[in-house]
Amino acid sequence: MSALDLPLIFTGLMGFAILAYVVLDGYDLGVGILLPAATPCEQNIMVSSIGPFWDANETWLVLGIGLLLVAFPVAHGMVLTALYLPVLVMLIGLILRGVAFEFRVKAQGWHRELWNWLFGCGSIIAALAQGLMLGLYVVGFAHGVGDYLFAAVVALGVAGGYVMLGGAWLIARTEGTLQHSATRWTRWGQIGVALGLLLVIVGTALENSTIREKWLQLPMLLLLLPLALIAVWSWVWHATRRLEHRLAGSSCANLSKHEWMPFFGAVSIYVIAFLGLGYSLFPYIVVARLTIWQAAAHPSSLRFVLIGALIVLPMILAYSVFSYYVFRGKVRE
């Protein structure tokens, strides 16, 4: 057992939880951000489409933070105190969103309008704050003007990514005019993603020597990941455009097998970008200051949690799949 590299395993687990979070809560935050762009009737359908899932989606954030706390307690304190303000803003965004979700169902008239508005606001606030957190994390919590600018760009990219995921989710789960609008929304999001990624890659290459050296160690990867990103990105762009035209051309033939494709494409963009990020930062848990082995908790604690996680995680995945299976198909009310 002692032969196992526990910190590495926990980095993997934490990475998985965070990736699951940004993809899963990403689509429902995206739907929230898009809410103000829709008609009242569409808004109800949009919220219904994420109703059974948002709670479990947000739990991945708690797991990610929980694993950071369990496996790297020192880093947990360092990261969260350094990110105090964006974390506070994100939490308030998530609070507004989570409760607006339940309150809006029970409200009528202008009350419902107000909760809808808070739902949208909370979503965009949470998305931007998360992007800001990621940006500041990557620059190692430096405080220069350039660092904040960088973080702001990342924030925009992350919010754009959520819009892309949310739009693609709506393409898969809705029909009619809402689905038609969603094909456009997805591409708005893609523009944000493209700008964000481009600026981040160029900015990092120019300014961050640690990460640049990391990239130069493996030129193949440096070439492959961006190429893969560009390929998937353009493919999603074309797929949504094609769908938009078909939907506009009425008479619609059977589209169902294409409707999930943009979503899977959008998820792939996230996965590829995440892998690139993971490679760039490894082995640091706090950039340039603390590696995963330096920050790791005692092996006795890690072993205890690992055994539990290996038993429970498959069950979590199984009943998550069950939940998505129960609520499969188009949302109609």
Added chain:
Amino acid sequence: MENTDALWLARAQFGLNIAFHILFVSISLALSWILVYLRIQYARTGKARWRSAFNLWTRVFALTFAVGVVSGIVMSFQFGTNWPGYMNTVGNIAGPLLAFEVLTAFFLEAAFLGVMLYGFNRVPGWVHVGATLLVAIGTTVSAFWILALNSWMQTPVGYTHDGHELISASWLQVIFNPSFPLRLVHMLIASGVTAAFVVAGLSALRLLRAPSDKAAYISWRTGAVMAAVLAPAQALVGDLHGLSTLEHQPAKVAAMEALWETRAQAPLVLFATVNQAEQRNEHVIALPGFSSLILRHRFDGEVKGLKEFAPDIPPVAPVFYAFRVMVGLGVLMIALALWGVLRTRHGRQPSRVMLRIFALFAFSGWAAVVAGWMVTEIGRQPWLVYGMLRTKDAVGPISPARLGASLTAYLIVYGILLLSYIVVITHLARSGLHASSELHKDKALSQASAS
């Protein structure tokens, strides 16, 4: 000076958050089991009243759960932002317990909550009953882990030092630490009583408006009977819990009793104003010897006074007053619940006066729960982990200005949320649900999905 400000603000912020969180958790924990009962009754009898009662309280549950989840997420972050020293010192113990809560409880609740709320017409009846049950199991497992951790902070055992780190020597000892079993039972029953009074109180409001609403009547009855069983049981468990506290945390008990000097025939102070600076009580009304009788079960039993524990004396006034609020409310709640149930035996209807009193007491459990937690948490001070880590040594480097600003933000947001919550669930319960139209909609939906 700055450090004391930061400590005070960090505590105020965390205290506000944890108190806000417990309001919703103390309802949802037991309400989930009430839902299981209502759902099974519907499955058994097929009567519309059970279905509409289930529907109504599911909506209340969804709202309660949502506020509980978001305030819980805030807490998972505040461990790091407010108390980095806590994780640095006991992270090897606290981390795994919190991780197990997420792994074994949060996902279970969240996933099956979706099925419970939106799946009535999408899954077979038994799956829906099962989902409702799993949500309840999830909330209870969650309470298990978090109370294991809290109890360990009160009575830390089962650990050892490995060089400079504190690690677990036996996880079984850590989890089943001395104060855990009674604290868990005390909290589960507290939640049961709180939820029972919410259900009975809000149903009473509905009955005042629509006396013939059958769903409201069965809800009221369910809540009242539950309260009548659990509230007296709580008195018993609370007494045992107090005795265990006397054994493990005598300073806390001395603060609860505002007893400064060690003495035999210790008086039971019914009321007093506490003067912490001069370490004495003023305006005392006391029953001589009764504190010894309660704690030692003999009039001449010796009880340790606060001065024995100097300089580690907790703030006495809040612990002393909060304890009296908890016990006082508990006694009133026992009386009300027993009166309500005994007067409505053999199908007799509750009088309007009784319904009004139940409505007045709808949220009384909240006050009792928060007071109880104040006793146990403030009573542990100045320790964060009893005898091991002082709260002041765990506070983070966040500036008082930031803490103050974020505390204000939380106060505003939580104030609005609490108000909205009370308004919305009161409105929901008062207007009730029209069983016939709901069932009609169900039938239409199931036909649509079948075709």
